[in-house]
Amino acid sequence: MKRIIALLMVVIMVLSLPIAFGQEAEEGSAEALETTVVEETAAEPVLAEEPVAETISEVILTEEATASEEPVAEVSAEEAAEAEAVVADAEEEAGVTPDSILYPIETALDDINLALTTDEAEKAELAVEIADERLAEATVMAEEGDTEAAAEAQEQHDEAIATAEEAVSEIESNGDAEAAQEALTSVAEVQAVLTAHAAKVAAVKDTILARMADRKSPEQLAHMTAVFEKIKARAAGLEVTAEAKKEKVKTKYKALTKKTDAEVDAEVASIDDAAGLTEAKVKAKEVKAKVEAKEKKVKEAKAEKVKTTKEVKSKVEEKAKATKEVKTETKVKESKGKNK
Numbered sequence: 009m010k011r012i013i014a015l016l017m018v019v020i021m022v023l024s025l026p027i028a029f030g031q032e033a034e035e036g037s038a039e040a041l042e043t044t045v046v047e048e049t050a051a052e053p054v055l056a057e058e059p060v061a062e063t064i065s066e067v068i069l070t071e072e073a074t075a076s077e078e079p080v081a082e083v084s085a086e087e088a089a090e091a092e093a094v095v096a097d098a099e100e101e102a103g104v105t106p107d108s109i110l111y112p113i114e115t116a117l118d119d120i121n122l123a124l125t126t127d128e129a130e131k132a133e134l135a136v137e138i139a140d141e142r143l144a145e146a147t148v149m150a151e152e153g154d155t156e157a158a159a160e161a162q163e164q165h166d167e168a169i170a171t172a173e174e175a176v177s178e179i180e181s182n183g184d185a186e187a188a189q190e191a192l193t194s195v196a197e198v199q200a201v202l203t204a205h206a207a208k209v210a211a212v213k214d215t216i217l218a219r220m221a222d223r224k225s226p227e228q229l230a231h232m233t234a235v236f237e238k239i240k241a242r243a244a245g246l247e248v249t250a251e252a253k254k255e256k257v258k259t260k261y262k263a264l265t266k267k268t269d270a271e272v273d274a275e276v277a278s279i280d281d282a283a284g285l286t287e288a289k290v291k292a293k294e295v296k297a298k299v300e301a302k303e304k305k306v307k308e309a310k311a312e313k314v315k316t317t318k319e320v321k322s323k324v325e326e327k328a329k330a331t332k333e334v335k336t337e338t339k340v341k342e343s344k345g346k347n348k
Contacts, residue, residue, distance in 0.1 A: 094215045098147035105145050106157035106164075115164055122171055128178040129194035135172035136201045139165050139243070143209060146235060150216050153224060155231045162235045169242045172202070173249045181257045188261035192276060195254045196283035202250055203285065206243040207292035213240055214299045 104114045118138050125131040142165035149158035176198055181191035213236040220229050254276075262272045280286045 091215045091219055095151055098144040101144035102148045105148055106160040128175045132172045132175035132198045133201050135168045136205050139168040140205055147212050150232045158235050162239055165239050166242045169246050173246050176250050176253050181260055185264040188257055188264055191257045193279050196279050196285045199250050200283050200285040200288045202246055203288040203292050206247055207295040209240050209243045210299050211295050
């Protein structure tokens with residue numbers, strides 16, 4: 009019986025050997041195939057992972073935003089010192105500013121002084137001096153970022169200039185040649201202070217807006233630009249009024265004296281020198297040249313910036329295209345690997 013059982017066990021073992029060897033062969037084949045796939049995949053170049061842009065415009069906006077952070081134009085040490093001097097002078101001249109509860113009292117006192125001044129030339133000069141103070145007030149308020157107070161100072165400035173325009177128009181030139189000559193002198197004296205004021209307006213506008221460019225919000229900068237543009241326009245308007253008055257008086261003086269144009273012009277030039285108008289015009293011309301030079305530099309910087317932005321945009325588009333091609337190629341290779 010034992011021999012029969014042993015014989016049966018041997019038979020079972022012999023019959024199970026092919027099955028075992030078949031399973032091992034299958035497992036070996038699978039491992040070999042897996043090894044082959046891994047080796048083939050490893051042999052392929054591994055692409056560096058790069059962030060793929062969802063859209064070209066998204067990348068362009070990012071690059072342009074970075075480019076826009078650059079200053080529009082560099083400010084030299086000399087220009088920075090001049091800007092600080094302009095602000096310091098304004099703070100000294102301003103006195104009471106629109107953000108003070110005493111401001112209405114100050115403006116009322118100025119109005120009283122103008123009303124009590126009966127000589128039209130003197131009134132015009134006083135009005136321009138008040139306009140100078142209002143310009144200083146607007147400058148200080150702009151420096152502090154108080155747009156409403158700066159706008160109020162601008163309105164007060166315009167009122168002072170309007171008073172000066174009216175006074176200039178009322179300068180008496182009727183009568184004899186002597187009266188006409190006195191009128192020419194009065195107008196020249198008003199023009200001297202007015203020319204100085206207009207030059208100061210141009211310098212302050214240029215300086216303050218440049219200082220605010222990287223300190224204030226776009227809304228504040230736009231508001232202050234409008235404030236100083238109005239101040240500049242009013243000052244320029246008074247210059248036109250004064251020059252028209254001078255030409256009118258010159259015509260009358262020439263008719264009364266029977267002098268030639270050359271003789272009258274020479275006499276007017278002498279009056280302008282004595283009144284300080286000639287010197288004021290020279291200084292105003294220097295200020296204008298500086299302002300125009302700065303504006304030219306800003307325009308050139310902006311043009312260069314536009315050029316740079318276009319170049320950046322072109323490079324970004326090329327990069328986005330290349331990234332898209334890499335992404336497509338990667339997907340194709342992944343698909344081939346799965347098929348294998």
